[in-house]
Amino acid sequence: MGYHTKEKSVVDFCESKTETLTNWVRQVKSKSLCAKTKRKRDLRIIAILSHSxxxxxxxxxxxxxxRAKRWAQxxxxxxxxxxxxxxxxxxxxKIDNLWKNDLSGLDNFFKELDNVKTVLVN
Structure with a gap:
């Protein structure tokens, strides 16, 4: 008759809310890009899409x-x-230890430079 339903596949059923939201964001980005690149732009539609x-x-x-917090917990x-x-x-x-060694070596070098007395030549 006139009524037609889209059958949901097993993949659609198992899809998580985060994945659904990710797909929706991707689709809205695509629509927003199309709306922005049209020659005759509708700023109301662009604003709604951008806000959404x-x-x-x-x-x-x-x-x-x-999800990351729950996983870590x-x-x-x-x-x-x-x-x-x-x-x-x-x-x-390991990197921190290398830096500490290098920095302490530089620190010692500069301390030695401070201790060097300049000799004035007449």
Whole structure:
């Protein structure tokens, strides 16, 4: 008859809210770009799209931060140790030690320069 529904696939059903929001942001960016590049621009539409995009992006960032925070908390609760994080920490410590050695060497050099007496030649 005249009624037609779009069947949802399994992928659509399993898609998370964050992924849905990410897709929506991508589509709004595309529409906003099209609206801005038209020869005859409608500033009202551009303003609505820009405002919607701004709010959606801020909500997406908030959701991503919440997800990262929950993931970190879960890892801490389970006592999981991320090998990559451990290697990065060790690398940072190694670099810090190198810098400290170099800086202390420079510090000693400048102290020696302060101790050097200038000899006046007549």
């Amino acid at each position: 995009l701004l709010r959606a992006e801020s909500e997406l960032i908030m959701k991503q931060r919440e 879960m890892q801490a609760d389970l006592g999981l140790c991320n090998k990559e994080e451990e290697m990065a920490r060790q690398q940072r410590e």
